[in-house]
Amino acid sequence: MADLQAEIELTVELRKFINIDLFVQGYYQIRTGVKFSPRVQSATKIEVKSELSPVIDDSNDSIYPACVFNDWGVSKTFLIIFKNEEVQLDDQFNFKLSVIIDAQNIVECFNRLDMQLFLELYFLERDYTAEKMPTMQQLCSRCFKLHFDPRFGIHTHVPILFDYFHLSALTTTVHSSLLCLIPPYVFDRPDVRRTSLFSFLFGQDLSQITTDQINPALLERAYNLHNRICEILLSSYQSLQDFYEAMLEHLPDSEEKPIHVHQKCEQKLRSLSEKLQNIDDIHTIDNLAHAHIAQCSAENIMVWCQFIQTFGLSESSAIVLGKEYHLKRVRRLSEGFFQREMSRVNLLTNESYSYNELHELVRNSSYYSCLLPLTIECVELDGVPDTLPIIIEEIYLSDEQKPSKMLPSSVKMKTPSAYNDNPFLQAVQ
Incomplete structure (x- = not known):
């Protein structure tokens, strides 16, 4: 297996903390961290950007600056006294994530990362100092699974509600994108020094290849792998570029929009592939492929830095992403909401057994069990198909009105042809 090192940048912005009804006055802070599956070889580096000066003065003696503690990002530590209190945090944590993936199965490896974002609420009753950070009490933890696709990244704004015993909320913005695919260098591996891009392209080290081993199949392997890596990097660039340009349209007129030159990624991919396929010398292929991949990675880094600097x-x-997240979440919940039109005569009959049958039909259907997850989801807050509620709204009509067939509310506005082909909807009807 040929290994590549994927460089992912994840930015977590802790925007606002809302005290709904915390019982105890004292000092609170939010800690955030990223974890992967234990089987994934990974490394994490955190950078902090906070709006508060690290120098504490008399004007902000109840707020302490953000920092990094034990590979976790720690928000400003703030004093909560009154109910319904809001604290503007505006803490930004940049996670530089390095993971090892298989060069032959890049997308599949990303699907198996099991990337998780943790947000935890900590508390200290009185006399907070930085030295007391290890002794703070953890009150609640929320784990969000990140369904990271290297071609599209993640851009969302999520409201997070902590548990009912510590009733408070946090608004969080998350951005993530794949920046680089390179030979591994940050891991303590015995073969790092002799690992090169050449071994990925041709399946063996340069010193092991003789002239008589060079054949069309070996060259085709190098062409395909080069094309696959460049395609993923350019797709990452394309999605980030599209999102960046879309967000520029939402900037206020009073703000100056930065200059951005749109890049046609599909055209560039064809150009890079054609240049490489016109060469049959393995040394030239190695050098040119290395230059192409390095160029794509550098451009990803540049547009990412420009995006983070602007947004x-x-x-x-945050407003645009918050509305989009809310719409997706409600749309997913609406898959379990049905409207049933009945005659008023049915008010006199007991049909509870029919609802139990319908509940089992929906819950056990392949359609419902295969609902697509949210890009970033928390089981406790968003549920899974086994725990999502199934709601049936009864609409009683007069005797003159003829009841129509029952449909999920999520498809009420679709054309008949859109749901006539759905076997699940036919079964429910």
Whole structure:
């Protein structure tokens, strides 16, 4: 198996903390961290950007600056006294994530990362100092699974509700994108020094290949792998570029929009592939492929830095992403909401058994069990197909009105042809 190192950048912005009804006055802070599946070889580096000066003065003696503690990002530590209190945090944590993936199965490896984002609420009753951070009490933890696709990244704004015993909420913006695919270098591996891009392209080290081993199949392997890596990097660039340009349209007129030159990624991929396929010398292929991949990675880094500089802790992007997340979440919940039109005569009959049968039909259907997850989801807050509620709304009509067939509310506005082909809907009807 040929290994590549994927460089992912994940930015977590802790925007606002809302005290709904915390019982105890004292000092609170939010800690955030990223974990992968234990089987994934990974490394994490955190950078902090906070709006509060690290120098504490008399004007903000109840708020302490953000920092990094034991590979976790720690928000500003703030004093909560009154109910319904809001604290503007505006803490930005940049996670530089390095993971080892199989060069032959890049997308499949990303699907198996099991990337999880943790957000935890900590508390200290009185006399907070930085030295007391290890002794703070953890009150609640929320785990969000990140369904990261290297071609599309993640851009969302999520409201997070902590448990009912510590009734408070947090608004969080998450951005993530694949930046680089390179030979591994940050891991303590015995073969790092002799691992090169050449071994990925041709399946063996340069010193092991003789002239008589060079054949069309070996060259085709190099062409395909080069094309696959460039395609994923350019797809990552394309999705980030599209999102960046869309967010520029939402900037207020009073703000100056940065200059961005749109890049046609599909055209560039064809150009890079054609240049490489016109060469049959393995040394030239190695050098040119290395230059192409390095160029794509560098361009990803540039557009990412430009995006974060423009929209880091941006209120305009948070509003757009918040509405989009809410719409997706409600649409997913609506898959279990049905409307049933009945005659008023049915008010005199007991049909509870029919609802039990319908409940089992929906719950056990392949359609319902295969609902697509949200890009970022928390089981406790968003549920899974086994725990999502199934709701049936009864609409009683007069005797003159003829009841129509029952349909999920999520498809009420679709054309008849859109749901006539759905076997699940036919079964429910």
